[in-house]
Amino acid sequence: GAVVSQHPSRVICKSGTSVKIECRSLDFQATTMFWYRQFPKQSLMLMATSNEGSKATYEQGVEKDKFLINHASLTLSTLTVTSAHPEDSSFYICSACPPGLAETQYFGPGTRLLVL
Amino acid sequence: DAKTTQPPSMDCAEGRAANLPCNHSTISGNEYVYWYRQIHSQGPQYIIHGLKNNETNEMASLIITEDRKSSTLILPHATLRDTAVYYCIAETQGGSEKLVFGKGTKLTVNP
Numbered sequence: 001g002a003v004v005s006q007h008p009s010r011v012i013c014k015s016g017t018s019v020k021i022e023c024r025s026l027d028f029q030a031t032t033m034f035w036y037r038q039f040p041k042q043s044l045m046l047m048a049t050s051n052e053g054s055k056a057t058y059e060q061g062v063e064k065d066k067f068l069i070n071h072a073s074l075t076l077s078t079l080t081v082t083s084a085h086p087e088d089s090s091f092y093i094c095s096a097c098p099p100g101l102a103e104t105q106y107f108g109p110g111t112r113l114l115v116l
Numbered sequence: 117d118a119k120t121t122q123p124p125s126m127d128c129a130e131g132r133a134a135n136l137p138c139n140h141s142t143i144s145g146n147e148y149v150y151w152y153r154q155i156h157s158q159g160p161q162y163i164i165h166g167l168k169n170n171e172t173n174e175m176a177s178l179i180i181t182e183d184r185k186s187s188t189l190i191l192p193h194a195t196l197r198d199t200a201v202y203y204c205i206a207e208t209q210g211g212s213e214k215l216v217f218g219k220g221t222k223l224t225v226n227p
Contacts, residue, residue, distance in 0.1 A: 004159075034214055043203075044160065044217040093159045095215075104150075105215060107159030 002028050002098040006108035013084055014116055021079045021111045023050075023094030029074035030096035034105070035067075038091040050077040050094075084115045120204045125222045128198075134191040136221050138204030141185040146208050149180060149187045150215070153200040160203065160217075163189065194225045 003026040013019050023033055031052045036044040048069055049057040056069035068080040077096075081088055091112050095105040121139040128134040140149060151163040164171055164178045166187075171178045177190040191198055203220040207213055 006159075036217075043219050044154075044215075046214050046216070049214055091157070095159070104162045104165065106162065110157070110159045112157070 002026075002096075002106045004094065004096050004106045004108040006092075006094060006111050008111060009109060010112045010114075012114045012116065015085050016083055018080055018082045019084055019113060021081070021092055021094075021113075023077045023079070023096070023108055025075045025096045025098070025106075028096075028098035030077075030098070031074060033071060033077040033094055033096045035069065035077075035079050036093045036095070038093060038110075044093060047079075052077075081113065084113070086115045089113055089115045120206055120218055122202070122204055122218065122221045124219065125224070127224050127226060128191075128194045130196060130225050130227050131193055134194040134198065134223055134225070136189040136191075136202050136204075136223060137186065138189070139186045140204070140206045143184055143206045147206045148208070149178065149184075150205045150207055151176070151178065151189050152203045152205065152215075152217075153198075154203070154220070155197075155200040163202075194223075196225050196227060199223060199225045 005024045007022045033050040035047045037047050038044045046059050047062045050069045050071040052071045052074055058064045071077040091110050093110045095107040097105050148165050148167050150165040152160040154160045164176050166178045180187045201220040201222050203217050
């Protein structure tokens with residue numbers, strides 16, 4: 001099946017710093033990728049839809065200036081958490097859909113962010 | 117998107133069939149029933165989806181009632197590795213559509 005990777009898998013940072021998370025589609029091109037966030041013992045919550053070559057679409061309540069998304073190529077989307085604070089500590093997951101397999105999404109393994 | 121309702125947790129003995137129910141009484145005609153699962157600390161994994169007919173693949177079977185108001189995911193021979201949270205999602209077909217995850221069912225397969 002299609003493979004989506006994320007890097008890093010785990011990151012610890014100090015409060016106030018910025019953290020970049022990469023999402024790559026390894027064997028297909030994706031014009032659209034999705035970013036989710038998952039707090040402990042909760043379900044996944046969609047943060048934004050990343051569109052290649054255009055601005056991301058953010059869900060209500062998600063600050064676009066804090067969570068910067070860049071989808072500069074058909075295989076890479078990045079999420080940058082700017083000026084991270086402890087409440088941003090979470091599990092961040094991306095997903096993408098291979099063209100021709102429009103029925104399903106493939107998820108990355110997730111990135112666990114801990115802000116101290 | 118149609119709202120789905122699932123039991124919060126279920127247990128199953130290893131080697132037995134696991135039957136996970138999902139209610140989606142407000143599903144519209146163009147919405148499919150998707151099932152994903154999430155093993156602890158991993159990203160979700162696609163399992164199966166269907167519209168009206170029952171579906172089967174190498175992972176599971178999906179039984180959809182005739183009125184489409186509910187469905188059941190069947191893992192025919194559950195293993196310990198099937199312990200996960202299972203999400204039932206009603207969505208129009210298209211991987212380009214965002215998925216709205218509910219709370220899912222935490223399935224625990226016991227030895």
